[in-house]
Amino acid sequence: MQAVPALGAGSWLEAASAPKPRQSSPALAPGSSALRAAVFSCDVTPPVGSPLEECHPPVATSVESPLLAKGVILSDGRTCYALCSFDYCELRTAAHDLFRRKIAEVLQVNELQVEVHCVHQHDAPLYDTNAEMLVDLMPSPPHLADLGFIESAADRVSAAAQDALKRLQSLTHVGWGKAQVEKFASNRRVRMPDGSIGVRYSSCTDPVLVAAPEGLTDPWLRTITLFDGQRPLVRLHYYASHPQSYYGKGQMNPDTPGLARERLEKEEGVPQIYFTGCAGNITAGKYNDGSPAARVQLADRLYQGMKGAIAATQKEKCSAIKWQTAEARFPLRTDPDFSASHFREVLGDPQQLYQERTKSALALAWYGRLQVWPEVDLTCYGLGPVRILHLPGEAFIEYQLYAQSLRPGDFIATAAYGELGTGYICTEKAFAEGGYEPTQSFVGPPSEARLKAAIHELLA
Numbered sequence: 001m002q003a004v005p006a007l008g009a010g011s012w013l014e015a016a017s018a019p020k021p022r023q024s025s026p027a028l029a030p031g032s033s034a035l036r037a038a039v040f041s042c043d044v045t046p047p048v049g050s051p052l053e054e055c056h057p058p059v060a061t062s063v064e065s066p067l068l069a070k071g072v073i074l075s076d077g078r079t080c081y082a083l084c085s086f087d088y089c090e091l092r093t094a095a096h097d098l099f100r101r102k103i104a105e106v107l108q109v110n111e112l113q114v115e116v117h118c119v120h121q122h123d124a125p126l127y128d129t130n131a132e133m134l135v136d137l138m139p140s141p142p143h144l145a146d147l148g149f150i151e152s153a154a155d156r157v158s159a160a161a162q163d164a165l166k167r168l169q170s171l172t173h174v175g176w177g178k179a180q181v182e183k184f185a186s187n188r189r190v191r192m193p194d195g196s197i198g199v200r201y202s203s204c205t206d207p208v209l210v211a212a213p214e215g216l217t218d219p220w221l222r223t224i225t226l227f228d229g230q231r232p233l234v235r236l237h238y239y240a241s242h243p244q245s246y247y248g249k250g251q252m253n254p255d256t257p258g259l260a261r262e263r264l265e266k267e268e269g270v271p272q273i274y275f276t277g278c279a280g281n282i283t284a285g286k287y288n289d290g291s292p293a294a295r296v297q298l299a300d301r302l303y304q305g306m307k308g309a310i311a312a313t314q315k316e317k318c319s320a321i322k323w324q325t326a327e328a329r330f331p332l333r334t335d336p337d338f339s340a341s342h343f344r345e346v347l348g349d350p351q352q353l354y355q356e357r358t359k360s361a362l363a364l365a366w367y368g369r370l371q372v373w374p375e376v377d378l379t380c381y382g383l384g385p386v387r388i389l390h391l392p393g394e395a396f397i398e399y400q401l402y403a404q405s406l407r408p409g410d411f412i413a414t415a416a417y418g419e420l421g422t423g424y425i426c427t428e429k430a431f432a433e434g435g436y437e438p439t440q441s442f443v444g445p446p447s448e449a450r451l452k453a454a455i456h457e458l459l460a
Contacts (some may be wrong), residue, residue, distance in 0.1 A: 004037050035318060036075045036168035039218050039234045039271040040160040044069045044153045046125055046253060051143045052250055053126040053358055054089050058142075060125075061250035065258060066122055067100075069157045070273045072226070072234050073107070073164045074171070074381075079108055081381070082114045082161055083236070083388070083415075085273050090118055090420040092128035092362060093369045102158035107165070112377055114324050115390045118417040119276050121255040122202070122247040128421070130365035131358070141351040142357040147221040153186060169233060175225035175315035176385040176411040177306025184301050185241040185279075185287035187215025187397070189435050197435035201290055202242045202283040203290030210286055217241075218400055219284055221302070222413045223309035224386055232270045237261070237306055238413040240277030240397055245288055245295035256284075259299035264306055264331070275415035278391065278400035281425045309391075322382030325331065326377040328392075328454040330422060330443035332367060339444070340367055359440075366421035366442050376419055380458040387459065389414045393422035393443075395451070396430065402452055406459040425451060 006013040045067045050060045071084035082103050091099065093173050096116055104111040125145065132145045190198035190212045200209045225232050243257045254261075257274040265272040265394035290296045336342060346352050352360075381388040387410050395416045404412045424441040428448050431438050 002026075003112070023267050026071070026185045026285050034077060035171040035321065036077075037171040037233050038073045038164035038167045040071050040073070040164040040167060040275070041271070042069045042157045042160040043067070044088070044147050044157065046153075048145065050125065050146050050149065051430055052123070052252070053114070053144055053301070054122040055248050055250045056183040056249065058354055059250055060252050062252070064123075064251045064253035067254055068258075069160075069250060070271070070297040071161060072236070072273060073168065073286065074321055075168055078134045079113065080165070081109070081323065081387075082107060083273075084114070084116050084157070085275050085415075086116065087124055087258060088118045088120050088127065089120055089123055089124045090126040090128075090417070091123055092126070092419070092421040093117060093365050094129040095127035095145070096421075098129065099154050099157060100151065102154040103161045106162035110379075112379065113323070115230055115379065115414045115415070116418065117390065118420065119243055119254065119257050119274060119403055120394075120417050121253070122244040122252065123252050123255065126202065128365050130368060134347070134364060135358075135361045138347060138350070138357075142354045142361070144358055144361065144430070146172065151282060160354040165202060166390070170228045171226050171233065172229055173227035173315045174318040174386050175227060175313040176222070176434045177311070177313035178220045178222045178411075179305050179312055180219045181221050181239060181301055181305035182282055184298055185217040185219060185282050186284065187213070187217060188281050188283045188285060189433070189437070195315075197433050199436045200283060200285035202285055203246065203288050204285035205289050214286060214395060218397055220299060221305035221309050222411065223313065224305060224388070224413055225310070225313055225315070227315060230269075231309060231391055234271045234273060234411070235310065236275050237272065237274045237309070238398055239302065239305065241282040242279050243313065244285065245298050246290045251278075256295060256299040256302050257371070258294070260303035260306060263303055271275040275413075276417050277414045278395040278397050278416045280394035280396045280416070280426070281430070281453075282397050285431055289404045316384050318384045320325060322381045324382075324458050326378045326454040328378060329375050330370075330447050330448045331445070332370070333442060333444040340364060363422075363442050370423055376422070378454050378458060386411045386413070388416055389453075389458065391416045391451070392419040393417070394420065394437075395425040396437075398427050399425070399451060401454065403455050403459055406456060409428060410457070
């Protein structure tokens with residue numbers, strides 16, 4: 001067993017976790033204050049053979065469909081903003097920062113003006129460059145990422161964003177609509193007859209769990225459309241559920257959101273971007289037996305929800321972008337099995353399971369990040385009556401519903417799965433009850449109160 005460097009010691013942490021400058025500079029020459037927008041898309045599929053932490057064996061075996069980074073640039077004539085969605089399972093710590101920083105550099109804006117979120121498909125990579133640098137120091141390293149590929153992918157995404165600046169088009173109106181998605185989302189946490197919490201995973205065949213009620217969800221898919229007059233420029237879709245159907249074999253693909261999104265884009269000729277909401281405790285498990293046929297059915301239900309939200313769209317003129325930021329400082333877990341010393345011991349032991357060693361590397365990378373950069377940012381964009389809330393982590397559905405309760409007269413669209421170093425952001429009640437999510441959360445009480453306070457600051 002090899003000793004793992006303590007947090008704060010060694011060049012891996014200093015090089016990977018040092019806070020990056022966040023000064024802002026004008027992105028555009030002073031001129032018209034009229035709003036403009038442009039979309040971009042970039043293939044970010046890693047090579048076959050690359051690590052896929054969520055798969056067994058943990059490598060990519062084939063490419064079923066490309067993984068894309070899709071985004072929109074918003075400009076008010078003085079500066080600009082980028083909202084980006086990745087067909088990745090997760091981007092954590094320095095990997096998340098890398099994509100964000102590269103885009104901010106080409107747009108010449110503050111990094112806080114760039115949103116990078118994952119859709120969270122499971123036949124897709126989980127990247128944490130801090131964790132990979134630490135893993136590289138270990139015997140028989142359980143690799144998480146190809147650092148060279150991540151750097152090149154970030155360069156390609158930033159180049160696509162830079163090219164979008166040359167194609168800005170007039171943005172005159174914002175549209176908003178919503179529709180219910182039938183037989184997709186269900187709460188993963190099922191109360192069993194003995195009072196324990198049953199786990200209804202994304203794929204589920206247990207008849208008791210399948211028969212249990214859907215539980216607490218947000219059944220509405222929300223769609224924001226940006227218009228130039230009557231012409232839609234882009235549609236942004238928001239829905240809160242784990243997106244995967246059948247998965248875990250290494251066949252990389254964007255799963256149900258990708259199928260629905262690309263089907264609608266081909267049909268309409270309008271770019272479609274998908275964001276996953278607060279789906280930490282939400283899956284398709286009640287309606288998904290893990291078969292290829294179920295994927296097709298679930299993707300169609302998602303597509304029908306998108307179509308319904310578009311049909312219900314209202315619109316009004318839009319002349320300004322309102323941008324707000326807030327910060328949350330999440331406390332670390334105090335459980336012995338979540339201590340840094342425990343994770344160092346597991347990571348340094350090559351006899352431990354791959355999943356346990358990679359979990360330990362991710363935890364240590366997150367703990368190191370918080371030592372040098374303890375706050376996590378949230379942002380909110382306002383376009384007329386529309387609010388777009390951006391949150392970190394695998395946040396529980398309760399946070400999305402809380403946000404909506406603060407502004408019941410507005411249209412609130414929520415994208416979670418930003419900075420994913422937190423793992424799950426549970427409620428305090430969930431920690432008391434147990435279940436799956438607390439076993440994969442690197443933040444503890446009172447995280448719920450602190451995240452809600454930041455949401456309140458942005459919306460109330």
